[in-house]
Amino acid sequence: MAISIKEALGIIDKQKIMLKKETSCIEEAVGRVAAKDYYANIDLPTFDNSAMDGYAVKLEDTGKEVKILATTLAGEQSEAEVTPGYAIKIMTGAKLPKGTQAVVPLEDVEYLGESVILPKKIKEHANMRFAGEDVAKDECIIEKGEELSAYKIALLASQGYSYIEIHRKPKVNVFATGHELKMHYEQLHNAQIYNSNTPALLTRAKELGCEVTFTGKIEDDKESIKEAIRNALDADLIITSGGVSVGEADFTKEAFKELGMEILFSKIDIKPGKPTTLGKIGNTFVLNLPGNPLAAILNFEIFGRFLINRLKGKKSYYFQPIKAKLQEKFTHKPGRDTVIPGRFDGEYFIPLQKYGPGMVKPAAIMDGFIIVDKETESLSKSKNVLFIPLFCESTTSMQEEIITKH
Secondary structure (H helix, E strand, O other): OOEOHHHHHHHHHHOOOOOOEEEEEHHHOOOOEEOOOEEOOOOEOOOOEEOOOEEEEOHHHOOOEEEEEEEEOOOOOOOOEOOOOEEEEEOOOOEOOEOOOEEEEHHHOEEOOOEEEOOOOOOOOOOEEOOOOOEOOOOEEEOOOOEOOHHHHHHHHHOOOOEEEEEOOOEEEEEEEOOOEEOOOOOOOOOOEEOOHHHHHHHHHHHOOOEEEEEEEEOOOHHHHHHHHHHOOOOOEEEEEOOOOOOOOOOHHHHHHHOOOEEEEOOEOEEOOOOOEEEEEOOEEEEEEOOOHHHHHHHHHHHHHHHHHHHOOOOOOEEOOEEEEEOOOEEOOOOOEEEEEEEEOOOEEEEOOOOOOOOOHHHHHOOEEEEEOOOOOEEOOOOEEEEEEOOOOOEEOOOOOOEEOO
8 A cells, every 4th residue: 555755754754774983074064964062172253352443442432533553453462441531443353452442443533633523423342343242152053964065064164163972974876777777978779768867866966975986787577576576785875767666577675585685665655756666775775766757756856865865964954845836827737746747936936837757857957846645636836845956955853744734
């Protein structure tokens, strides 16, 4: 019996994942996932400083002429103190002199040579940055399971971290079967087609931060497939496409079973891609996707991407849909939850005009998809839909509704 999309994701969520760690210099850790919490070593800023080039002043001198006592540069230690009737010229980032109540920007004063006339309005603490206002010492700055961006690495650098403990990249092995398939660098003969699935799944897994191996095209017989599987069992995830339906020559599923694969689910109440199968041999997950290109890609984006986020050690791996409006009325044949590829313009979701399961072009055009509830026959124009993007990470630590209903 086919299970729902939600049930399939729940099964993946319950799996125990054996995560391995490694240490990396921070510059090489972008896109990786932190393996532990990291805390601030120091206050940031470490001392009170000026946010502007200007003059450190007393509030009681507002609107008055004051003498310039001294100048303080960034990185300079000054013993000068702001007192009534005097101002200290200060550069951005310089440590605030004792007694400073505000910093007035250079462009806001009237310069008279050895003195300046201050503006008639000065706000207390204006243009002053205080120690710890950005980051407080001992504050958690990176949480375990957090994916590292360039700017999170900047935050680590601001605290003197040179190395970080991260989760190892998931190892993914991709191969395909089928007499009718030829790789893009081979010669086509009658009744043969180029294999677009393997390059798509291989490169997408790389985009998602995996270490990927391409086993190559496997002969469409059970013993060849079994040998390929044995050689791939050092991977965290094996991805295949084709051989998961009920055809007479579909040996892939049978080969995995004979090697002891525990089937976690084998049929999903989804269109396209009902025969999508997930299993496990030891600690290696096996995702068998449909042979039809678009069906394989859409199911990979729902189940494969979800599993990879878990294998990466991310704390937030559930999809967080973006609320969009439907550009035009949409009709749908009820029966199964259906994945509709399309594009999002920032306000509206525009379904693609053509998206048959055997097509390749829709995958190159779409930037995401919606999933329409199996009982829904139509969605009206401007109806709110739940858009799942492909290329911007939109995830949450809690499961949210991802299926659009009438």
